[in-house]
Amino acid sequence: MEKRMIHLDETDLAILELLQEDARITNVALANQLKMAPSAMLERVRKLEEKGVVKGYSAAIDPLAVNRELLVFIFIKTKDSFANDKSARALAAIPQVMEVHHIAGDDCYLVKARLSGPMELMEMKRSKFSKIPNIISMRTTIVLETVKESSHISIEK
């Protein structure tokens, strides 16, 4: 199931840039900035959504304001075979887990999670991670300070 190659022109890339900067920009403002009619802009944005180029729109929340001050990265070794991603899916299902990456090298998975504090981290390991049978070992790295955290993908070319 190969993903069909998608061609994006300069206008599409400019739209993506503006939508990344402010997802709540109005269609008219978008059209004005790129000197197009609103109806044409609407059609382009719709197509970008349909093709899956735009996967969604999200508000960025200050973690401090919602009591999610502790950010951790956890390296997890499993005895999953290559064809089996059961552990990965179990990890991804945990609400506090924001990212699960299969990485090259010794460690199998890299998990990024946001929690209220150390107590919730222990609780998560006890009640969730311990139920995932294929996990062999874990190494947890605690973030002391976040200098930059953005989901903005730099676009060019």
Next chain:
Amino acid sequence: MEKRMIHLDETDLAILELLQEDARITNVALANQLKMAPSAMLERVRKLEEKGVVKGYSAAIDPLAVNRELLVFIFIKTKDSFANDKSARALAAIPQVMEVHHIAGDDCYLVKARLSGPMELMEMKRSKFSKIPNIISMRTTIVLETVKESSHISIEK
């Protein structure tokens, strides 16, 4: 300069949840779902923005569609003192670098970056990282597959 504690009620948390799920939801739809008048909803959202609880709104873009298929994590040791975050700011200024975290343990910084491929990774190291004088060493971990990648912060309590 202590950050003033912010109190968020149930309605605020519900708003944040809905805005994280779809930042382009209309104010009226938001008001209907939480059974409020649109004008009252508008005021609440404004205040959440002003207080910095909502830091912004962003579109999630498929990295594949914009030629940013390679995701890497780089562990960087520096000889920065605790009071000096010059290296961190230099790293954060690189467009392909999405995250810079100061982490506990041996490594000083954890950097997350998105690139078109290995060539751009080498190019970034050569032209950007090598110009940051305090860097002592780097260890790069390549992501083979991303199972989950979300900026959605799980809210409760």
Next chain:
DNA sequence: TGTGAAAGGCGTACAGC
């Protein structure tokens, strides 16, 4: 903080190019 009404602007569909 909340509601409701009023005005202007925006989203959206559609016809035509």
Next chain:
DNA sequence: GCTGTACGCCTTTCACA
């Protein structure tokens, strides 16, 4: 794929509870 028009709904403000 883009433009322009037209209608209905949404955003926003303001007076008031």
